Amino acid sequence: MIDPDDATDSALEQRTRPSRRPLLLVAVAAAALIGFGFVLIGGLDENIVYFVTPTELLAKGSAAYDAPVRLGGQVAPGSVSWHADALDLRFRMTDGTGDVEVHSAVAPPQMFRDGIGVIVEGRLTRAGVFESDNLMVKHSNEYRAPPEGHAPEDVYRSLIREGAP
Amino acid sequence: MIRTLAGAAIVAALISAVLGTLAAVAGARLRRTTLVRAAERAVFANFWLMTLANLAMVYALVTHDFSVSYVAQVGSRSTPLFFTIISLWSALEGSILFWGWVLSAYTAAAVWLHRGRLGTLVPYATATMLAVAAFFFILLVGPANPFALVSPAPLDGPGPNPLLQNHILMAIHPPFLYLGYVGMTVPFAFAIGALLSGRLDAEWIRATRRWTVVAWAFLSLAIMLGMWWSYEVLGWGGYWAWDPVENASFMPWLTATAFLHSVMVEERRGMLKVWNLSLIIATFLLTILGTFLTRSGIVSSVHAFSEGPIGMYFLVFIVLVTVFSVALLAGRSSLLGGEGRLDSPVSRETAFLVNNLLLTAFTFTVLLGTLFPLVAEAFRGVKVSVGAPFFNRMTLPLIMGLLFLVGVGPALPWRRTPPGHLRERFLLPLVVALAVLGLSLALGSRDPYALLAFTFGGFALSVNLGEFVFGTRARMRAQGEAAPLALVRLVRSNSRRYGGFTAHIGVLLLAIGVAASSAGRVERQATLRAGESMSIEGYEVRLRNISAWEEPQRFVVAAHVDVLRGGEAIGGLDPRLNFYGGSDQPITTPAVRSRPHEDLYLTLIAFERDGSSATVAAVVEPLVGWIWVGGVIVFLGALLSAVPFERKRVVVGAAAEPLDPEADALETAGAAR
Numbered sequence: 001m002i003d004p005d006d007a008t009d010s011a012l013e014q015r016t017r018p019s020r021r022p023l024l025l026v027a028v029a030a031a032a033l034i035g036f037g038f039v040l041i042g043g044l045d046e047n048i049v050y051f052v053t054p055t056e057l058l059a060k061g062s063a064a065y066d067a068p069v070r071l072g073g074q075v076a077p078g079s080v081s082w083h084a085d086a087l088d089l090r091f092r093m094t095d096g097t098g099d100v101e102v103h104s105a106v107a108p109p110q111m112f113r114d115g116i117g118v119i120v121e122g123r124l125t126r127a128g129v130f131e132s133d134n135l136m137v138k139h140s141n142e143y144r145a146p147p148e149g150h151a152p153e154d155v156y157r158s159l160i161r162e163g164a165p
Numbered sequence: 166m167i168r169t170l171a172g173a174a175i176v177a178a179l180i181s182a183v184l185g186t187l188a189a190v191a192g193a194r195l196r197r198t199t200l201v202r203a204a205e206r207a208v209f210a211n212f213w214l215m216t217l218a219n220l221a222m223v224y225a226l227v228t229h230d231f232s233v234s235y236v237a238q239v240g241s242r243s244t245p246l247f248f249t250i251i252s253l254w255s256a257l258e259g260s261i262l263f264w265g266w267v268l269s270a271y272t273a274a275a276v277w278l279h280r281g282r283l284g285t286l287v288p289y290a291t292a293t294m295l296a297v298a299a300f301f302f303i304l305l306v307g308p309a310n311p312f313a314l315v316s317p318a319p320l321d322g323p324g325p326n327p328l329l330q331n332h333i334l335m336a337i338h339p340p341f342l343y344l345g346y347v348g349m350t351v352p353f354a355f356a357i358g359a360l361l362s363g364r365l366d367a368e369w370i371r372a373t374r375r376w377t378v379v380a381w382a383f384l385s386l387a388i389m390l391g392m393w394w395s396y397e398v399l400g401w402g403g404y405w406a407w408d409p410v411e412n413a414s415f416m417p418w419l420t421a422t423a424f425l426h427s428v429m430v431e432e433r434r435g436m437l438k439v440w441n442l443s444l445i446i447a448t449f450l451l452t453i454l455g456t457f458l459t460r461s462g463i464v465s466s467v468h469a470f471s472e473g474p475i476g477m478y479f480l481v482f483i484v485l486v487t488v489f490s491v492a493l494l495a496g497r498s499s500l501l502g503g504e505g506r507l508d509s510p511v512s513r514e515t516a517f518l519v520n521n522l523l524l525t526a527f528t529f530t531v532l533l534g535t536l537f538p539l540v541a542e543a544f545r546g547v548k549v550s551v552g553a554p555f556f557n558r559m560t561l562p563l564i565m566g567l568l569f570l571v572g573v574g575p576a577l578p579w580r581r582t583p584p585g586h587l588r589e590r591f592l593l594p595l596v597v598a599l600a601v602l603g604l605s606l607a608l609g610s611r612d613p614y615a616l617l618a619f620t621f622g623g624f625a626l627s628v629n630l631g632e633f634v635f636g637t638r639a640r641m642r643a644q645g646e647a648a649p650l651a652l653v654r655l656v657r658s659n660s661r662r663y664g665g666f667t668a669h670i671g672v673l674l675l676a677i678g679v680a681a682s683s684a685g686r687v688e689r690q691a692t693l694r695a696g697e698s699m700s701i702e703g704y705e706v707r708l709r710n711i712s713a714w715e716e717p718q719r720f721v722v723a724a725h726v727d728v729l730r731g732g733e734a735i736g737g738l739d740p741r742l743n744f745y746g747g748s749d750q751p752i753t754t755p756a757v758r759s760r761p762h763e764d765l766y767l768t769l770i771a772f773e774r775d776g777s778s779a780t781v782a783a784v785v786e787p788l789v790g791w792i793w794v795g796g797v798i799v800f801l802g803a804l805l806s807a808v809p810f811e812r813k814r815v816v817v818g819a820a821a822e823p824l825d826p827e828a829d830a831l832e833t834a835g836a837a838r
Contacts (some may be wrong), residue, residue: 025507029522036526040533040559047555048537051548070550084692084780107690107780110742110751110771137750 345384664806
């Protein structure tokens with residue numbers, strides 16, 4: 001497909017010079033690359049965070065303690081205890097079969113409520129409580145009608161009346 | 166009507182792209198000027214056809230024509246006009262349509278500026294760009310058709326993704342990103358053209374470098390704007406999370422940055438030809454990979470729209486481009502012998518080589534961290550995430566090395582360093598660096614990486630600023646010019662060089678801003694009743710009240726907060742939650758008090774439904790503003806280095822190089838008309 005004569009329209013001058021320098025350079029670069037590859041794999045090994053459900057977490061037994069994971073499930077209805085003044089949140093996360101008690105020292109987002117899907121990042125302590133560093137409400141970008149009584153107009157009507165600017 | 170018109174335009178564009186590709190290749194192989202001219206006409210036709218299709222979409226959006234599938238997907242009668250127009254790029258199909266327009270514009274510009282020059286290189290490059298365009302037009306005709314019929318047409322639509330209509334930056338960040346991303350197609354086409362025509366001379370380097378700089382400038386600005394958007398909208402007080410989408414935009418930036426440096430070695434010393442071509446090809450492949458990651462729905466984010474067959478198209482395209490490029494590189498390796506060699510380990514060349522090694526390692530790290538979760542899920546069936554700890558641990562040493570080089574590299578001469586040179590050039594920067602280190606320690610900074618970043622940053626800033634000072638002084642002495650005039654003339658005399666230093670200064674400001682704001686970040690949360698306050702870093706944040714109101718497209722809840730310092734009110738901030746389209750999922754809208762030395766950043770996390778209390782997060786971050794300023798300086802510096810000031814376009818090889826003798830006659834005839 002490539003016409004060798006094409007080369008003639010280049011102003012390029014070919015020079016083939018026997019030399020060991022480039023070979024050495026390539027060898028050094030390759031060694032550096034392989035070394036760096038090992039460092040990378042090591043770094044990955046130590047910093048991967050697995051995504052698990054409560055059942056999967058509990059199935060790990062004592063191996064689950066103090067290992068950073070992302071835990072995903074639903075907020076068990078009626079289990080939420082939130083002390084706004086102390087910024088202390090406790091709830092049970094369930095996936096239908098297993099459930100884990102979660103504690104967080106940061107405020108839950110506005111959408112947080114019974115039954116909603118959440119993901120927490122953190123680790124299971126030896127006391128059997130999951131200490132969360134970060135809590136995210138799971139939501140989809142596709143629009144879905146909010147459940148009964150949760151449309152913003154319904155919920156915040158009182159605010160409009162009282163605090164209109 | 167509008168659907169038929171736009172659909173026809175896209176199909177016509179596809180046909181003309183395919184025919185144009187064939188004509189350009191045939192014209193270059195058979196040396197037929199008429200065929201090459203036909204391909205050029207296809208390029209310009211494509212530009213007008215894509216312009217038409219994009220205008221048709223904007224028209225359909227503005228007139229709320231919900232029979233057009235894309236409008237039914239992202240349109241809404243309640244969305245303000247401005248956000249309706251920019252929703253052109255707020256979902257998959259529209260963004261591919263816009264991509265097609267940007268690509269056709271770049272192709273037209275490149276062909277217009279280079280036609281009739283560089284021998285058969287330009288026809289081959291034209292063919293490459295048209296082939297890439299054909300791929301995107303296939304997407305538009307098939308899996309990403311924005312003009313599909315919706316029947317019966319709905320009366321109203323859901324509107325664009327709330328996150329994308331919450332901030333003005335959404336109007337600016339995506340177009341710049343496209344200009345950067347798509348712009349990398351031009352240097353790629355020139356690389357393929359060079360390989361096919363066997364022409365890798367100085368003019369090839371000049372043209373390719375300039376197009377890369379232009380795309381790089383836009384990409385740099387777009388990445389910074391994306392960080393800024395994340396900061397202003399997402400409400401966590403950060404701007405970079407090593408999210409796959411951020412990584413996707415960052416990887417081609419890294420390889421393009423490597424190219425912009427190593428191409429200078431090729432220019433000066435004739436070395437690294439294969440390497441430079443590989444970097445350009447890698448940059449283009451990474452832009453396509455990034456588009457695949459963000460558009461296929463394989464990673465979830467605000468950029469990933471929905472799952473569909475489109476991912477397969479991208480994978481096939483990536484494989485085809487990779488195989489073709491590697492085969493071409495291998496087949497042409499005889500052309501690519503190096504001419505020069507390294508003379509000394511302490512030289513500008515070595516600095517560039519190390520720079521390239523670090524940037525390549527950086528790219529590999531980001532690529533591995535980004536793809537690993539996908540690979541793990543595909544092959545081992547486990548869901549894992551590779552988060553900031555991995556990226557920070559792996560890349561911070563590389564970043565420190567790069568910061569060191571930004572300081573050392575510009576001051577090193579080519580080939581070898583004469584004795585005494587280092588002391589002369591580095592004494593003052595060293596003093597500055599130590600002073601910065603002392604100051605940082607005195608201000609309480611203890612993070613080792615932040616301290617290193619400040620020290621190297623101070624060193625490199627004084628070296629790069631020093632280039633301007635020395636040059637200006639020399640001119641003042643030699644020409645007797647006043648300082649401002651000498652500075653302007655200095656920059657104009659070698660805008661490429663001084664544009665480069667300007668970009669360095671921008672990158673350094675950005676790096677210092679990132680180091681300071683991540684190491685010095687302080688965050689507090691509190692649930693406040695009206696009149697209550699929390700204190701953070703000398704600020705007192707006091708909740709006045711909460712209010713809510715309805716706007717046509719959204720419902721707003723705002724906390725009104727007074728900020729005090731030393732008992733004196735210094736301003737008010739209103740962090741908000743916006744609810745779009747009846748969704749109960751609020752979009753946080755932080756309120757930021759930005760000052761050169763630090764930002765106070767407030768987010769409304771939650772509120773009591775009766776308005777009695779609000780949970781507010783407050784973050785204080787030093788020097789965040791430097792990041793945005795640095796990003797703009799990088800952009801301006803890069804543009805400066807792309808603009809030829811004194812050396813007009815009459816440089817070497819500017820004379821048209823006809824493919825065949827007839828062409829001369831054609832050219833003359835064309836000129837006469």
